[in-house]
Amino acid sequence: MKSRGQAGRAGAASLVPLAVLFLVNVLNFYDRQALGAVMEPLRREFRLTDTQLGALTTVFTVVYVLAGAPLGRLADRWRRKRLLALGTAVWAALTGLGGLAASYYALLATRLGVGIGEAVCAPAATSWIGDVVPAGRRARAMAWFMIAVPVGGMLSFGVTGPVAQAYGWRVALALAALPAALLVPALLRLQEPGRGTQADAAPQTGAGAGGGTGGGQAERASSGAPAARDYLSSSAFWWMVASGAVVNFILYSFSTFTPSFLTRFHGLSVARAGVWTGVGSGAAGIAGALAAGWLGDRVGQRRGRGRMLLAAGAALLAAPLFFAAIGAPTGSAAAVPLLMAGYGLLQSYYGLVYAAMQDAVAPGLRGSAMGTYFMAMYLCGASFGPLVTGGLSDHFARAAAHAGAAAEAARALGLRDAMYAIPVLCAALAAALWAGANAMRENENAPGL
Secondary structure, eight states: OHHHHHHHHHHHHHHHHHHHHHHHHHHHHHHHHHTTTHHHHHHHTTTOOOOHHHHHHHHHHHHHHHHHHHHHHHTSOOOOHHHHHHHHHHHHHHHGGGOOOOOOHHHHHHHHHHHHHTTTTTHOOOHHHHHOGGGGGHHHHHHHHHHHHHHHHHHHHHHHHHHHHHHHHHHHHHHHHHHHHHHHHHHHTOOOOOTHHHHHHHHGGGGGTTTTTTHHHHHHHHHOOOOOOHHHOHHHHHHHHHHHHHHHHHHHHHHHOOOOOOOTEEEEEEEEHHEEEEEEEHHHHHHHHHHHHHHTTSOSOOOHHHHHHHHHHHHHHHHHHHHHHHHHHOOOOOOOHHHHHHHHHHHHHHHHHHHHHHHSSGGGGHHHHHHHHHHHHHIIIIIIIIHHHHHHHHHHHHHHHHOOOHHHHHHHHHHHHHHHHHHHHHHHHHHHHHHHHHHHTTTSSSOOO
């Protein structure tokens, strides 16, 4: 057993790689959401429908998905820091090149490259974190890592919107690529840990003792080579995947269309919509992620099941908040706070569910499990979210126009009505997480989950 001093030194040594991985993930979500704040300028310049705007996110997501599983397997075999450095360089360069696009289809092509580069980040980084952080602290570590989602969004919307209004959307995309010049060298200087190291071998006490989903992991890892069937045969794993599809449908629709909703329906400028979306989602998302990390490591003996139930409760609370926000009248001061409160609750998902999966999957399969999870949840959720929401918006806008609304008023009403899909899917997300928690209780003594 490690002494307290040794544990303290090990914890301190993990802070530098965790900080660098966090910053890489911030840039990941900054560049991923960079188009969200400039959708209205893009719509006007290229004369696009909302379906075409949604397709910009969809093509990114489909490529991201297709690259995710093989890159997840590569993360289990190759040097993770080299893989992350290469992926970061690729996605940042393609984000910047998007600013040179002369047509909608040229911009669409750059998003394909961004998708390939960003598919590296989650499998490699979460596998790395699983090897440097003990099981009893993983919810907090994953929550801190996934705070990059709201922080990246806050910077993306809060910087890109005002820059786009002042200098144009092309300059805003070029600016989004610059941080990679510092992060790639920082990644290459890190010392990479071995797979399945002391983070899993250390004995667990208190909340981490026993408990089939978290305890026993080291035993399974050491009893023989783990096989993919250990998690692929588990209903709990597939409920996690289903929940991921639903949450990504919601969050990608939210990030793609919220600035446009605030501009069209509530009359905010591109800059103000970007700042309010960025600051609001950043503050709420950070609060939600920190709460998830703190609560997720205090749920008792059955960590994975308790974390899933916490995530289910947060999703259920988010549904009425989103419903009230979308239904608020034009110019309502309550719309933005309600939207961001719902978003903050959904951001608790990542720290809780990702930690539950890291608890449950053997160390040598974590990259593969995350790659499989990402492929399914993005292909079945995130890839459809903006496209379906955009299609619904166009449909409802045509209906409003036929009823006599002016063109821009019809576009505003159509987008508002399409966004009611968000609270409905929050309830579906809560149901999937609750079912996953029940499956974990049934499978606590099964291999892999």
